[in-house]
Amino acid sequence: MPSHPAPREPQESDLSLxxxxxxxxxxxxxxxxxxxxxxxxxxxxxxxGVVVPPASARLIDATSEYGG
Structure with a gap:
């Protein structure tokens, strides 16, 4: 008598999108x-306690011409 394997539970990777x-x-x-x-x-x-380096401050200041 052939034995049939038990049905397996679907794995997460078996799910479709x-x-x-x-x-x-x-x-x-x-x-x-x-x-x-x-x-x-x-x-x-x-x-x-916020310290902004001068180069960064100049960069941010220059962005105001872009609508800031």
């Missing part, structure tokens, strides 16, 4: 996206 998209679409309603909290402005007087 369409199956992956379907799985993702079914899971999407379960994902909770927290509301983004708006960052409060910080007074420049509270920013300490």
């Amino acid at each position: 369409d199956q992956l998209r379907g799985d993702s679409a079914r899971m999407a309603p379960h994902w909770v996206v927290p509301a983004a909290a708006a960052a409060a402005p910080v007074s420049p007087a509270l920013i300490h």
Whole structure:
């Protein structure tokens, strides 16, 4: 009597892109996206210890002509 191998479980690598998209679409309603909290402005007087090399400061200053 020939013995038949037990069916194997599908492996992750066996999933097609369409199956992956379907799985993702079914899971999407379960994902909770927290509301983004708006960052409060910080007074420049509270920013300490930031050192910008002069060459970098000149480079950034020069970019203002590009709409900054």
